[in-house]
Amino acid sequence: MNTQSIRLTVDAAVFGYEEGHISALLIRRKYEPFKGQWALPGGFVLNDESLEDAVERELHEETGIKINYLEQLYSYGNLNRDPRGRVVSIAYFGLVRPDTFKLIASTDAQEVAWFGIHALPSLAFDHKEILTMAIDRLKAKITYQPIGFELLDKKFPFSDLEKLYSTVLGRDIDRRNFRKKFLGLKVLDELDEKISKGSGRPANLFQFNQKRYFQLIKEGIVFEI
Amino acid sequence: MNTQSIRLTVDAAVFGYEEGHISALLIRRKYEPFKGQWALPGGFVLNDESLEDAVERELHEETGIKINYLEQLYSYGNLNRDPRGRVVSIAYFGLVRPDTFKLIASTDAQEVAWFGIHALPSLAFDHKEILTMAIDRLKAKITYQPIGFELLDKKFPFSDLEKLYSTVLGRDIDRRNFRKKFLGLKVLDELDEKISKGSGRPANLFQFNQKRYFQLIKEGIVFEI
DNA sequence: ACAAAAGTGTTTTCTATACACCCATGG
DNA sequence: CCATGGGTGTATAGAAAACACTTTTGT
Numbered sequence: 040m041n042t043q044s045i046r047l048t049v050d051a052a053v054f055g056y057e058e059g060h061i062s063a064l065l066i067r068r069k070y071e072p073f074k075g076q077w078a079l080p081g082g083f084v085l086n087d088e089s090l091e092d093a094v095e096r097e098l099h100e101e102t103g104i105k106i107n108y109l110e111q112l113y114s115y116g117n118l119n120r121d122p123r124g125r126v127v128s129i130a131y132f133g134l135v136r137p138d139t140f141k142l143i144a145s146t147d148a149q150e151v152a153w154f155g156i157h158a159l160p161s162l163a164f165d166h167k168e169i170l171t172m173a174i175d176r177l178k179a180k181i182t183y184q185p186i187g188f189e190l191l192d193k194k195f196p197f198s199d200l201e202k203l204y205s206t207v208l209g210r211d212i213d214r215r216n217f218r219k220k221f222l223g224l225k226v227l228d229e230l231d232e233k234i235s236k237g238s239g240r241p242a243n244l245f246q247f248n249q250k251r252y253f254q255l256i257k258e259g260i261v262f263e264i
Numbered sequence: 265m266n267t268q269s270i271r272l273t274v275d276a277a278v279f280g281y282e283e284g285h286i287s288a289l290l291i292r293r294k295y296e297p298f299k300g301q302w303a304l305p306g307g308f309v310l311n312d313e314s315l316e317d318a319v320e321r322e323l324h325e326e327t328g329i330k331i332n333y334l335e336q337l338y339s340y341g342n343l344n345r346d347p348r349g350r351v352v353s354i355a356y357f358g359l360v361r362p363d364t365f366k367l368i369a370s371t372d373a374q375e376v377a378w379f380g381i382h383a384l385p386s387l388a389f390d391h392k393e394i395l396t397m398a399i400d401r402l403k404a405k406i407t408y409q410p411i412g413f414e415l416l417d418k419k420f421p422f423s424d425l426e427k428l429y430s431t432v433l434g435r436d437i438d439r440r441n442f443r444k445k446f447l448g449l450k451v452l453d454e455l456d457e458k459i460s461k462g463s464g465r466p467a468n469l470f471q472f473n474q475k476r477y478f479q480l481i482k483e484g485i486v487f488e489i
Numbered sequence: 490a491c492a493a494a495a496g497t498g499t500t501t502t503c504t505a506t507a508c509a510c511c512c513a514t515g516g
Numbered sequence: 517c518c519a520t521g522g523g524t525g526t527a528t529a530g531a532a533a534a535c536a537c538t539t540t541t542g543t
Contacts, residue, residue: 438535441533462542
């Protein structure tokens with residue numbers, strides 16, 4: 040058997056939503072290679088940690104963030120994707136709520152920031168490719184899984200959900216049809232609280248009903264917006 | 265930086281279709297660990313080959329098969345999935361045509377065989393989990409991409425396609441509606457040839473029109489059966 | 490002439506879409 | 517009382533599903 044000298048990293052494409060913008064979480068690299076360039080948070084997997092643990096650790100070390108939703112995206116193994124030699128990276132797709140938006144750069148990161156997905160800087164390694172795939176995943180996923188909840192506050196007015204969908208999908212949404220369809224999924228609880236945004240009629244707050252959601256998933260229900 | 269001692273493998277979950285059965289391609293392991301047990305074809309990635317090259321090489325070495333369709337499935341990194349130590353595996357999903365069904369076991373495989381997906385033996389490592397995920401992918405994928413063509417001969421009667429779909433989806437299909445819908449996709453060419461299956465009216469042969477298919481994909485058309 | 494598989498249209502039901510006015514609050 | 521955003525129902529069009537008889541061949 041040959042001796043392998045392949046090393047393994049994890050990278051995270053993490054999205055947040057605020058004020059009608061989807062943003063991606065990036066760090067500025069403190070060390071070579073690509074020192075000073077923007078990149079996805081990530082790093083080498085330790086021998087005694089799972090892949091998920093590695094992503095969460097790196098994310099927390101480099102950005103201070105605690106992730107809300109995480110799933111595997113894709114693995115990248117091109118021969119020359121890393122100037123340090125043969126490095127294979129397993130990329131993850133993550134979402135965070137705005138109330139977790141406290142960024143603290145440290146370890147390998149000299150800076151952390153959110154970038155609107157239409158105003159991205161140039162990226163180290165093949166991270167542009169990874170991020171593009173993650174954005175596609177976000178668009179596809181939001182139409183068949185109610186992941187919007189991972190991007191909003193726990194309690195939110197219906198209009199926030201609507202704005203999120205119209206932002207991600209890049210098109211206008213009919214308020215009445217959207218509401219009809221979404222409430223038909225039966226995964227939202229309407230609360231008695233109201234919120235006022237300065238002017239206009241105050242909105243009822245809604246909340247995602249996780250129990251009901253997982254029950255429906257188990258029954259094989261497919262969500263589609 | 266710590267020194268990693270993680271090794272990297274690829275594994276392939278490959279499916280074939282014949283006579284109303286979906287089968288998975290398995291090998292019997294010639295060496296430890298799990299010597300003598302059935303497993304997915306696969307093995308260690310070499311330093312100077314891409315992940316795809318590694319899968320295709322291992323598949324060819326161990327089973328003699330040339331793959332028809334291949335895509336990445338998922339990466340598995342649990343700490344104790346391999347008794348040899350820390351081994352992360354990147355799994356692929358593959359399809360082969362029946363006319364490529366010439367199996368030759370060699371290198372790490374002492375035997376190769378097709379197993380109906382409802383009559384699987386117990387498997388080495390976490391390969392049961394991988395194969396289950398691959399079967400789910402097959403079911404999902406066949407409803408929105410015409411991958412059936414990768415499982416049938418180049419020329420086939422329409423009833424073969426129909427039987428394939430009803431096998432994979434595990435339910436009856438209305439012949440008229442299915443034909444209407446599928447021909448509506450405009451990715452099938454009807455040939456002038458006919459085929460007779462012993463008794464009954466001979467069937468027209470069809471062929472997948474790749475050029476037309478990729479053109480429609482480029483235009484952003486979504487296929488749904 | 491009969492058994493066996495292939496081929497073919499129409500009707501009904503459901504789902505998606507388009508569309509406009511009233512309501513509750515703050516200033 | 518006016519500006520602002522929130523909340524609601526109906527009519528139409530298009531897609532999916534249900535459904536049965538005729539055609540071509542081999543025996």
